[in-house]
Amino acid sequence: MKKKESSNPDNQEKSQQADEPKIEKNLEPFRVDSARKQLTTDLGIKINDTDNSLHAGSRGPTLLEDFHFREKITHFDHERIPERVVHARGSGAHGYFQVYKSMRQYTKAKFLQDPNKQTPVFVRFSTVAGSRGSSDTVRDVRGFATKFYTEEGIYDLVGNNMPVFFIQDAIKFPDVIHAVKPEQDNEIPQAASAHDTFWDFVVNTPETAHMIMWLMSDRALPRSFRMMEGFGVNTYRFVNEEGKAFFVKFHWKPLLGVHSLVWDEVQQVAGKDADFNRRDLWEAIEGGDYAEWEFGIQIISQEDEFKFDFDVLDPTKLWPEELVPVQRIGKLVLNRNPDNFFAETEQVAFCPGNVVPGIDFSNDPLLQGRLFSYLDTQLTRLGGPNFTEIPINRTLSPIANNQRDGMHRMTINMGKTAYNPNSLNNDYPKPGLNEKEGYVHYAQAVNGTTIRERSESFKDHYSQASLFWNSMSDPEKQHIIKAFQFEVGKLNSKETRQKVVDMFNNVDHELATQIAKAVGANPPTGKPQTPKTPQIKASKALSMENSVKGVKTRKIAVLAMDGFNGKEFSSVKAALEAQGAKMEVVSQVLGSIKSQEGEKMDVDKHFISASSVLYDAVYVPGGQQSVDALKKQGYVINFINQAFKHCKAIGATNEAINLLVETNIENVNLADMKSKEVVSDKGVVTSQTGPTSAFNDAFILAIAQHRHWIREKNENIPA
Numbered sequence: 254m255k256k257k258e259s260s261n262p263d264n265q266e267k268s269q270q271a272d273e274p275k276i277e278k279n280l281e282p283f284r285v286d287s288a289r290k291q292l293t294t295d296l297g298i299k300i301n302d303t304d305n306s307l308h309a310g311s312r313g314p315t316l317l318e319d320f321h322f323r324e325k326i327t328h329f330d331h332e333r334i335p336e337r338v339v340h341a342r343g344s345g346a347h348g349y350f351q352v353y354k355s356m357r358q359y360t361k362a363k364f365l366q367d368p369n370k371q372t373p374v375f376v377r378f379s380t381v382a383g384s385r386g387s388s389d390t391v392r393d394v395r396g397f398a399t400k401f402y403t404e405e406g407i408y409d410l411v412g413n414n415m416p417v418f419f420i421q422d423a424i425k426f427p428d429v430i431h432a433v434k435p436e437q438d439n440e441i442p443q444a445a446s447a448h449d450t451f452w453d454f455v456v457n458t459p460e461t462a463h464m465i466m467w468l469m470s471d472r473a474l475p476r477s478f479r480m481m482e483g484f485g486v487n488t489y490r491f492v493n494e495e496g497k498a499f500f501v502k503f504h505w506k507p508l509l510g511v512h513s514l515v516w517d518e519v520q521q522v523a524g525k526d527a528d529f530n531r532r533d534l535w536e537a538i539e540g541g542d543y544a545e546w547e548f549g550i551q552i553i554s555q556e557d558e559f560k561f562d563f564d565v566l567d568p569t570k571l572w573p574e575e576l577v578p579v580q581r582i583g584k585l586v587l588n589r590n591p592d593n594f595f596a597e598t599e600q601v602a603f604c605p606g607n608v609v610p611g612i613d614f615s616n617d618p619l620l621q622g623r624l625f626s627y628l629d630t631q632l633t634r635l636g637g638p639n640f641t642e643i644p645i646n647r648t649l650s651p652i653a654n655n656q657r658d659g660m661h662r663m664t665i666n667m668g669k670t671a672y673n674p675n676s677l678n679n680d681y682p683k684p685g686l687n688e689k690e691g692y693v694h695y696a697q698a699v700n701g702t703t704i705r706e707r708s709e710s711f712k713d714h715y716s717q718a719s720l721f722w723n724s725m726s727d728p729e730k731q732h733i734i735k736a737f738q739f740e741v742g743k744l745n746s747k748e749t750r751q752k753v754v755d756m757f758n759n760v761d762h763e764l765a766t767q768i769a770k771a772v773g774a775n776p777p778t779g780k781p782q783t784p785k786t787p788q789i790k791a792s793k794a795l796s797m798e799n800s801v802k803g804v805k806t807r808k809i810a811v812l813a814m815d816g817f818n819g820k821e822f823s824s825v826k827a828a829l830e831a832q833g834a835k836m837e838v839v840s841q842v843l844g845s846i847k848s849q850e851g852e853k854m855d856v857d858k859h860f861i862s863a864s865s866v867l868y869d870a871v872y873v874p875g876g877q878q879s880v881d882a883l884k885k886q887g888y889v890i891n892f893i894n895q896a897f898k899h900c901k902a903i904g905a906t907n908e909a910i911n912l913l914v915e916t917n918i919e920n921v922n923l924a925d926m927k928s929k930e931v932v933s934d935k936g937v938v939t940s941q942t943g944p945t946s947a948f949n950d951a952f953i954l955a956i957a958q959h960r961h962w963i964r965e966k967n968e969n970i971p972a
């Protein structure tokens with residue numbers, strides 16, 4: 254049975270238009286729906302009882318001849334495949350990509366030529382260090398891997414949500430991963446970088462400095478995959494029809510802006526909802542709120558290769574957008590959830606080496622090593638060389654070659670020959686049948702002696718780490734300091750703690766001083782390594798404060814009990830939902846509550862299962878009876894305290910203002926709130942007479958701010 258993009262019928266028309274052309278062609282023959290079918294074995298034998306194995310007498314031994322039992326257990330015993338060695342935990346979705354205008358100036362890649370053409374894609378987001386069952390909200394890099402099913406074959410863009418990487422040469426990848434993964438003696442800690450081996454590696458590997466700054470920033474705690482940037486990280490080449498090449502870096506820019514959670518919050522979310530990011534993506538797509546990004550490219554001509562104060566081949570460096578602007582050239586839309594997690598999200602296999610004509614590699618030594626690793630690891634994970642025949646990995650283009658046999662081979666290759674050159678089959682499949690269409694590697698002049706050596710131009714490890722620091726807003730800087738204080742504070746080795754302080758003194762003296770203060774280390778005394786004079790001092794594009802803001806798809810909890818003011822609730826709900834926000838009614842028990850006007854309203858979550866950390870904002874409608882009941886609940890006081898502590902918008906109307914008085918929120922003008930019509934102070938928005946359009950507008954504006962960091966100046970909230 255064909256499943257629509259979303260199970261919500263309202264979205265189906267939109268989805269069908271958006272989804273052309275599909276990879277249905279690949280997936281449809283394999284979809285099996287068991288509705289109204291009798292249970293059978295894998296061999297098609299109909300089965301009448303799957304609850305009792307075959308015994309010799311109802312209390313006797315089980316008989317080996319019970320083929321249904323044997324098959325069922327055997328299949329179960331072999332259900333697991335090895336999890337990915339990194340990026341084990343992931344979530345995927347289908348969609349399409351569409352270019353805005355032809356990119357023929359830079360590349361001949363066909364999927365980047367025609368603005369009327371939609372190329373199907375499958376995207377997998379992931380964390381890096383944790384196992385498959387680990388929590389979504391951990392401090393980590395996020396993977397952002399896109400498979401384009403182009404007319405010229407599969408193109409994979411295997412990126413992350415941070416534009417740089419820990420190391421410059423792929424040969425160190427096993428080292429950095431062994432260091433960050435749980436320690437080898439006790440396999441502790443899960444999905445966390447806050448432990449001795451990781452930081453031991455860091456202090457011994459100065460090239461990690463820039464990436465560590467990103468990892469300690471809130472970029473490592475995304476609010477949603479839908480609110481995350483993506484970066485190809487490595488430098489690739491575009492090659493146009495004339496054979497001219499350009500260096501290119503790839504970007505994904507989320508239309509909802511880039512937004513993150515806060516550290517205190519993510520630790521709680523990990524327990525309350527380990528699937529927080531996965532659920533967010535799934536529910537958004539099911540509800541018709543498709544996830545959208547613009548595709549960006551940065552181009553440096555080959556003639557300008559040496560014009561910058563960084564080496565364009567160094568993957569620990571970004572290309573500041575102020576120096577090399579990002580051109581937004583197309584759009585990615587994710588509009589369909591997978592039908593089966595294992596068949597699609599788990600079995601999908603990406604490789605940065607999968608490119609189409611018009612896209613080529615640079616000599617970036619990290620990229621070069623990646624070209625080997627992905628295929629290699631997939632041979633083990635997916636059981637041999639035929640994993641490109643697994644439906645999710647199959648190209649939409651015709652395949653003809655002499656590759657044969659192997660585990661799980663599905664294709665029945667016809668004829669006698671499986672070699673070139675051949676006369677028996679007129680040399681088919683013929684290489685170069687159509688010269689124009691074949692992949693031709695860029696004709697790069699290569700010259701050098703065999704040597705294990707890092708280029709001198711790769712040796713400045715601190716300038717861009719400082720650039721990142723200098724580009725942060727004050728709250729972002731404070732979060733980075735706190736992240737270091739937490740991570741380094743977890744280290745058993747005092748020596749490593751000191752080395753972190755000394756190393757990051759090269760990035761910023763104040764940063765290092767603040768780390769030292771919290772972790773029992775000596776203040777940094779060493780002279781910072783003098784970075785080069787940077788071409789720019791700060792980059793606006795690096796701070797999330799400058800990102801797009803809005804309330805679309807934001808989740809707002811409504812705290813209410815019997816006797817709440819139904820009119821007020823309806824007014825706020827209508828205003829917020831008109832902007833695309835989602836509201837959930839949270840009350841003491843599930844079922845329904847009655848408004849003071851006598852109308853029933855369904856409760857979405859009860860106090861036992863809902864938590865402030867799972868929402869973007871909270872609204873409390875008036876209604877004396879409801880507010881009096883809420884006041885008596887420690888849960889409710891804690892909910893509001895936490896929302897306040899995590900700097901989220903809080904709205905209260907009419908009698909509900911008195912509930913705020915019972916909480917520990919501080920430094921907002923409660924006196925004004927009790928006496929004035931509409932007050933909006935540090936993200937707390939109130940209206941004495943119930944919601945008016947002025948209240949609704951102010952509350953929407955407060956939610957759209959994402960967070961009100963100014964409140965962090967006060968840390969005394971007991972939540």
Ligand code: HDD
Binds near residue numbers: 340378412413603
């Ligand atoms: Fe990698 C998976 C991204 C460097 C080796 N990598 C993997 C995935 C992403 C990235 C998103 C998950 C794909 C999926 O969802 O299935 N990796 C990156 C980025 C890098 C990077 C952006 C730096 C630019 N990776 C990197 C290096 C190596 C690898 C230097 C090895 C030399 N990566 C792998 C791997 C994985 C992988 C071991 C594990 C599972 C897989 O490939 O299929 O081959």
